[in-house]
Amino acid sequence: MIEVRGITKYYGTFKALDDVSFDVAKGEVLGFLGPNGAGKSTTMKVLTTYISASQGTARVAGFDVHAQPHEVRRRIGYLPETPPLYGDMIVEDYLAFAGRARGLNGPTLKQRLDVVVAETGLARKLKSRVSELSKGFKQRTGIAQALIHDPEVLILDEPTSGLDPMQIIEIRNLIDRLRKDKCIIFSTHILQEATAVASRLVIVNGGRKVADGTVDDLARQASDNQKVRVLARGGDGLQDALRTVAGVLSVDRHNPPQGYTRLELVTSGGALGARAVCEKVFELCRSRGIALAELAPQGMTLEDIFLQMLRGKPTTPVADAQQLPDDPDATAAATRVVGKPTEAENYSAMPAASETAWDVIDAGAITEKARSMGAKTETDLPALPDAPDPFATAAASGGMSAADIAAAKRAMEKKDDTPKTGGGA
Amino acid sequence: MIAIFRRELRGYFDSLMGVGIIGAFVVLMMLLSLLLDPMGQGGDWFKRGELSMRTFFGIFPWVAAVVVPAVSMRLWAEDRRQATFEMLMTLPIPTWQVALGKYLAGLTFLAAMLAGTLAFPLMLANFGQPDWGPVFGGYIACFLLGAAFLAVGLFLSGLTENQALAFFAAMLICLGLVGLGEMRGFLGELARSRPNAAMVHVVTVPIIGLMLLAASVGRDKAVGAAAIAMGLLVNSAVYLWEEAPVAADKVRVLSPQGEAVVAAMGQVSVLDHFREIERGVVYTNGLVFFASLVVLFVLLNVWSLESRRHS
Numbered sequence: 001m002i003e004v005r006g007i008t009k010y011y012g013t014f015k016a017l018d019d020v021s022f023d024v025a026k027g028e029v030l031g032f033l034g035p036n037g038a039g040k041s042t043t044m045k046v047l048t049t050y051i052s053a054s055q056g057t058a059r060v061a062g063f064d065v066h067a068q069p070h071e072v073r074r075r076i077g078y079l080p081e082t083p084p085l086y087g088d089m090i091v092e093d094y095l096a097f098a099g100r101a102r103g104l105n106g107p108t109l110k111q112r113l114d115v116v117v118a119e120t121g122l123a124r125k126l127k128s129r130v131s132e133l134s135k136g137f138k139q140r141t142g143i144a145q146a147l148i149h150d151p152e153v154l155i156l157d158e159p160t161s162g163l164d165p166m167q168i169i170e171i172r173n174l175i176d177r178l179r180k181d182k183c184i185i186f187s188t189h190i191l192q193e194a195t196a197v198a199s200r201l202v203i204v205n206g207g208r209k210v211a212d213g214t215v216d217d218l219a220r221q222a223s224d225n226q227k228v229r230v231l232a233r234g235g236d237g238l239q240d241a242l243r244t245v246a247g248v249l250s251v252d253r254h255n256p257p258q259g260y261t262r263l264e265l266v267t268s269g270g271a272l273g274a275r276a277v278c279e280k281v282f283e284l285c286r287s288r289g290i291a292l293a294e295l296a297p298q299g300m301t302l303e304d305i306f307l308q309m310l311r312g313k314p315t316t317p318v319a320d321a322q323q324l325p326d327d328p329d330a331t332a333a334a335t336r337v338v339g340k341p342t343e344a345e346n347y348s349a350m351p352a353a354s355e356t357a358w359d360v361i362d363a364g365a366i367t368e369k370a371r372s373m374g375a376k377t378e379t380d381l382p383a384l385p386d387a388p389d390p391f392a393t394a395a396a397s398g399g400m401s402a403a404d405i406a407a408a409k410r411a412m413e414k415k416d417d418t419p420k421t422g423g424g425a
Numbered sequence: 426m427i428a429i430f431r432r433e434l435r436g437y438f439d440s441l442m443g444v445g446i447i448g449a450f451v452v453l454m455m456l457l458s459l460l461l462d463p464m465g466q467g468g469d470w471f472k473r474g475e476l477s478m479r480t481f482f483g484i485f486p487w488v489a490a491v492v493v494p495a496v497s498m499r500l501w502a503e504d505r506r507q508a509t510f511e512m513l514m515t516l517p518i519p520t521w522q523v524a525l526g527k528y529l530a531g532l533t534f535l536a537a538m539l540a541g542t543l544a545f546p547l548m549l550a551n552f553g554q555p556d557w558g559p560v561f562g563g564y565i566a567c568f569l570l571g572a573a574f575l576a577v578g579l580f581l582s583g584l585t586e587n588q589a590l591a592f593f594a595a596m597l598i599c600l601g602l603v604g605l606g607e608m609r610g611f612l613g614e615l616a617r618s619r620p621n622a623a624m625v626h627v628v629t630v631p632i633i634g635l636m637l638l639a640a641s642v643g644r645d646k647a648v649g650a651a652a653i654a655m656g657l658l659v660n661s662a663v664y665l666w667e668e669a670p671v672a673a674d675k676v677r678v679l680s681p682q683g684e685a686v687v688a689a690m691g692q693v694s695v696l697d698h699f700r701e702i703e704r705g706v707v708y709t710n711g712l713v714f715f716a717s718l719v720v721l722f723v724l725l726n727v728w729s730l731e732s733r734r735h736s
Contacts, residue, residue: 011736045511048515049515049734050511050514050515050734051733051734051735052734052735070517070519073515073516073517074517076515078511078512078515080508080511080512081508082507082508083508084507084508084509084510084511084512085507085508085509086432086436086507086509087507088435088436088439088440089432089435089439093435097428097431097432098512100427100428100431101428101429101432101516101518102516102517103517145512
């Protein structure tokens with residue numbers, strides 16, 4: 001339905017898009033993911049023929065966006081980043097205008113109006129002035145105008161931005177209902193948003209495509225890469241030394257307590273690889289006389305993978321996730337691989353809407369918070385058995401009392417900075 | 426196109442502003458027609474004690490140069506501001522049809538404004554037997570002039586998302602178009618006393634105007650700055666350059682080329698064509714003139730909007 005081939009777009013001398021290519025098939029919902037300014041809107045504007053690309057081509061429903069823009073426009077429904085509304089009109093008139101402008105009239109227009117009003121839940125607001133609608137209803141009106149001519153291709157630029165959790169769910173359900181006979185692209189900068197409805201994700205950053213795959217592909221990648229948290233007293237030069245350790249993909253420095261060094265390693269080779277790295281880190285610290293306060297392996301969430309891609313860090317390609325079920329630690333790690341997120345998670349992820357949130361967001365904390373709010377973490381990996389709650393496992397083996405568990409959960413929620421000894425050390 | 430036309434027309438009458446503009450225009454025209462005496466008929470209406478529409482048609486071009494930009498300013502600028510522009514530009518309607526739909530809506534509004542002033546001739550008919558020929562011709566002239574100004578305004582409205590900017594730019598150009606006719610006498614004089622300076626003005630001013638236009642459309646600030654600098658430099662430099670003084674007893678006669686230039690300015694002067702038609706002489710020359718102004722600026726509008734896709 002949509003074929004994008006190497007499109008590049010310059011705004012003056014600024015390169016907004018750099019050789020982006022992807023395809024979207026009919027029935028597919030593509031989540032177009034990336035931080036603000038990554039090139040999402042620019043790509044959509046090229047696809048809707050609003051602007052032309054400097055280089056490269058794109059075809060929508062078989063028509064070239066540059067050579068046959070008129071044919072493309074007949075087949076797309078487009079919701080720009082700001083809904084294109086005339087505030088002085090009432091909703092009904094506005095939608096009728098949108099229909100007529102696309103060549104509908106008479107009974108066809110009436111029938112399509114009824115359909116889109118029902119689909120978007122605007123029935124109560126038909127006689128309201130557009131300027132007096134709440135943000136959620138404005139967004140729905142914008143979606144309704146994109147749907148009025150029953151287009152084959154639907155392009156939605158940040159359809160859920162600025163909406164409250166209930167409205168987000170409604171829009172998400174709407175996209176889910178429409179997916180059957182359409183090809184839908186929607187952009188967002190919130191990962192959970194994309195994984196909730198999209199069958200495939202394309203991640204862009206700085207105008208370049210950094211990832212393209214199904215949610216499952218990325219989840220598998222998430223289970224192959226693991227994080228290891230290290231907290232050491234002193235530890236000058238430890239960061240550089242750890243970079244040379246086999247199996248370590250990247251080393252990040254984080255805010256440590258006074259006198260300590262806190263590092264976060266990304267390792268390859270699944271849980272076994274992470275464990276091997278832990279042993280090497282321990283050996284390295286002992287040989288250098290560095291006191292190790294914490295050494296904790298943990299699974300990576302999709303959010304981690306996503307952030308890693310945005311920072312341009314290497315990740316291993318989709319690899320042998322099959323080895324994971326054999327390993328007891330892997331199941332615990334896999335519980336943090338977030339497939340379809342729960343409502344509570346989305347709610348807690350809302351701060352990510354701000355541009356600066358990219359570096360401070362802690363996906364692990366979000367998952368834990370969501371769990372503490374009573375949400376269950378689904379895993380999207382059919383190969384993995386249902387993941388047990390690590391606390392519950394510990395309690396069942398008699399290692400922890402109920403009071404211990406409650407205290408541990410509180411401690412995780414607080415995310416305190418006091419050094420504690422982790423599992424691997 | 427009809428959908429766009431209907432939507433724009435609604436836009437005018439849904440808000441109080443549309444009705445306000447019509448009301449203000451009618452009141453202004455009535456008052457000025459009664460109080461002013463630009464045609465030198467011997468005082469205002471109260472002194473003269475006679476009612477005619479000559480003042481009305483006499484001042485219309487100047488009033489229109491201010492009022493019509495107020496009508497046209499919202500046509501594109503409002504869409505540019507509120508993201509409906511993106512929708513319009515991705516509709517399966519060619520841009521020229523969208524522009525034309527908007528233009529025709531503006532034209533209908535203009536016709537409504539003129540219709541509001543029909544009270545004046547009706548008043549005349551009540552008092553006596555007016556000569557309907559000039560009244561009819563005058564209204565046609567007003568409509569054609571307004572149509573040309575509206576096209577200018579449509580074009581400038583498409584260049585910006587700021588309605589006030591669209592208004593002022595259109596007003597300046599419209600006032601300039603009207604003023605050009607009045608400038609003819611002055612330039613004729615200049616051509617006699619300082620032919621070189623006059624020639625430089627006539628050649629450079631349109632070029633600078635075009636460059637400024639290109640700068641505003643292409644958003645290339647350097648071109649605009651260069652145009653202004655070059656204009657100031659060249660047009661003031663010609664006065665430093667000494668020309669042979671004209672002997673007081675020998676009035677120089679314009680060269681044939683000079684005559685042609687002055688005649689050409691008469692041809693592009695809005696006011697001359699307006700007066701011709703107003704006198705009841707509906708001649709092809711004037712109709713072609715106003716029609717080509719409309720076509721030129723509507724095309725410029727479409728071209729400037731289409732070129733934005735590639736910027």
